[in-house]
Each structure stands twice: as C-alpha cells, then as structure tokens.
Amino acid sequence: MxxxxxxxxxxxxxxxxxxxxxxxxxxxxxxxxxxxxxxxxxxxxxxxxxxxxxxxxxxxxxxxxxxxxxxxxxxxxxxxxxxxxxxxxxxxxxxxxxxxxxxxxxxxxxxxxxxxxxxxxAPDTVLGTGIQTARRLVDDGAIGTPMSASATWVSPGHELWHPAPGFYYAPGGGPLFDMGPYYVTSLVHLLGPVVAVTGAARRARAQRTIATGPQAGERIEVEVDTHVSGLLEHAGGAVSTIVTSFDAVASTSPPIEVHGDRGSLVVPDPNTFDGEVRLAELGGEGWRSVTTSAGYADSGRGIGLIDAVAGDGPGRAGGALALHVLDIMESLLRSSAEGRRVVIDTAVERPSLVPLTAASEWSRFRS
Missing domain, CATH: 3.40.50.720 (NAD(P)-binding Rossmann-like Domain)
Structure with missing residues (x-):
C-alpha cells in the first residue's frame, strides 16, 4: 500500500x-x-x-x-x-x-x-527492542512505582579513533551533546518528561591530540565541557542521574539502571537498538534476563523516519521530543555555569510504546 x-x-x-x-x-x-x-x-x-x-x-x-x-x-x-x-x-x-x-x-x-x-x-535507537522492552516492563508495573534511574557513558575521547574529531570539541559537541541524547531520550521514554535539572560540568584539558588518520598529531582546541554530571527531576516524581565524559578510561556501570519500589532493571546500551534487559524483583532470586516484548526488531538508524512516515504525525521521534532533550542538556550546562537548579521550559508527552514489530512488518510501512 x-x-x-x-x-x-x-x-x-x-x-x-x-x-x-x-x-x-x-x-x-x-x-x-x-x-x-x-x-x-x-x-x-x-x-x-x-x-x-x-x-x-x-x-x-x-x-x-x-x-x-x-x-x-x-x-x-x-x-x-x-x-x-x-x-x-x-x-x-x-x-x-x-x-x-x-x-x-x-x-x-x-x-x-x-x-x-x-x-x-535522532536518536531513534530508543525505538529498538532494548529500550522498548525495558519501557514495557516499567509500564506493566514489573518494578512497582519508578523511583530513580542512572545513566552512565564515559570514554577517553573521540580523538583516539575518529579521523576528523574536531567537531566533537566545538559547540554542539562534547560528551553531553554527542552521547547524551541517547541517554536522555531513553530516560524520557522510560520515566517521562523532565521538569528541572541540576548540573555540574568540567573541562579537563584545553587541547586534544588527534591519534589517527590524515590529521594524526594535530591538536584540537577544546571549546566545550568534557565531563558533565546531572540530576534530572521527572514530572512523574522519579529522579535520575546522568554522567557523560570524555575524561574517563572505562566504566563497569550499566549504561542505564531503573529502580522502583518492587524491582530494578538493567537497560542495554541506548546507542544500539537491541540488547539484554535484566530484571531483579523484590524477594526474588537475583537478576534474570527478560524476554524481548516491545520495539522494532532488527532495526537501525532511520527507523524513526520510517515510524513517522507510516503515520499521520511526527511519530515517536518527533521534533518536540528532540527539543525537550536539547532543553534538558542545555539546562544542565547552564545549571553548572550558574550554580543553581534550572526549571525546564519545554514540555512533551511521553512517546507511546512501540509494540514488538518484526522487520518483516516494519519494512513494509509506506507513506
């Protein structure tokens, strides 16, 4: 059709x-x-x-x-x-x-x-089976009342692998604006929109040295904060924390954890479309893997556009959500600079859950 x-x-x-x-x-x-x-x-x-x-x-x-x-x-x-x-x-x-x-x-x-x-x-990675299966568990009450979440992404910096990494250290880059959208968008899908934030940000070095490619050895001026920590207050009452950094070697923290009064979730990397979701329930026997139950299966970058053209509106990756995420990130940096809690001006509805949809189904979507 x-x-x-x-x-x-x-x-x-x-x-x-x-x-x-x-x-x-x-x-x-x-x-x-x-x-x-x-x-x-x-x-x-x-x-x-x-x-x-x-x-x-x-x-x-x-x-x-x-x-x-x-x-x-x-x-x-x-x-x-x-x-x-x-x-x-x-x-x-x-x-x-x-x-x-x-x-x-x-x-x-x-x-x-x-x-x-x-x-x-983008990011439309959040429409894959990883984040959406975790979202379904939250919606179905598997962890009880959602209380908190944590999101962590760290690396020593993109100059170690990218052949032309200068834009990562210019306005619009940095770990928060580069990787933060995956994590903040996921937190909005999981826990709903954000009403206020408190942030702390630092810049470890004034310059970075490109390690690979035709520009190897060249130095980059660092114009943005390279470590950002933040506290996000969600409209539904939950509180989440986020850490994004170009100033750390590695982390053993799960990409995202979500905690409720009856259970906790380990959520897979939101920079990918799938991954294992794990659940620990109060009084249970520890962590267990959860069967995939929601999301676009076997999808990739661009699924957000396909999701939109199949319907009448902007779909689940609409501009209003992207603006809300941008507002959260900008406000975290402003909070750090001004040393105060910042109220978020934008409001957005939590996107609807993506039912479990096989590639054979979503690939047939038409405008």
Missing part, C-alpha cells in the same frame, strides 16, 4: 552508511539524491545507491521529488540545513542534537509548523 517516501541526504560522513544500509532493506524509503561538501564523496555514495543522484545542496533542496531531507551534517550546520529544507517545502529528519541551542531548535519547529512540514530527529 502507498508509495515509498522520497529522501535526499545532506552530509555523507561516517554515520550516513548506517542510514543507507537500513533504507536498502525497506521499500518504505527511496533515496533519490545525495549531497556533500565533498563532491567526489557524493558521487561515490550515489554510485552505491540505486536510483540516487549526486548533486549540490541547493540542487537537492530544489529536487521536485524529495519529500524529506535527511540532515546528517555536523551539529553546527543542523539549523541552517533544516531551515533550507523547510523553506523548500520539505520535511526534515536530522541527526542529534536538533540544533546547537534551544533557541535554534524552537526556530526550526516554528518554521516547520508555519510551512506545514514535519521535523523528526
């Missing part, structure tokens, strides 16, 4: 291949155009995608068939590309974060509303 949704991709860096791989498995999406500042890269990618044409960004925006622009540019360009797409009458699905600031994010959503187009955003 229906026709494939036509997409044009702007920005063909490392992450673009994951989107292209998913779209290649589903008739729900057809990639008609690709663009990149590196014209040779665009031509090389187009040659691997049946029916796709390499073109400039302006040409892609003017393409009469393209319905949604997939914005995979660096964070500093997210708002500019989104506005160009909206002005051309096209919807936007963007990589995280939605924009560099809440003000920019609001501008994108306001422009989209005025133009009658849709904004959706």
């Amino acid at each position: 229906g026709s494939p949704h036509i997409v044009g991709i702007v920005g063909l860096g490392v992450i673009s291949r994951q989107y292209l791989d998913l779209f290649a498995t589903s008739p729900a999406i057809r990639v008609a155009a690709v663009a990149d500042l590196n014209a040779q890269r665009a031509a090389e990618v187009a040659a691997t995608v049946p029916g796709a044409t390499a073109m400039t960004v302006d040409e892609l925006m003017a393409h009469p068939e393209v319905q949604t622009v997939l914005n995979l540019t660096v964070p500093a360009a997210h708002a500019q590309v989104a506005h160009a797409a909206i002005a051309a009458g096209k919807s936007v699905h963007g990589e995280k974060p939605l924009a560099l600031t809440v003000a920019e994010g609001r501008g994108i959503l306001d422009a989209a509303t005025a133009a009658g187009v849709r904004v959706t955003s």
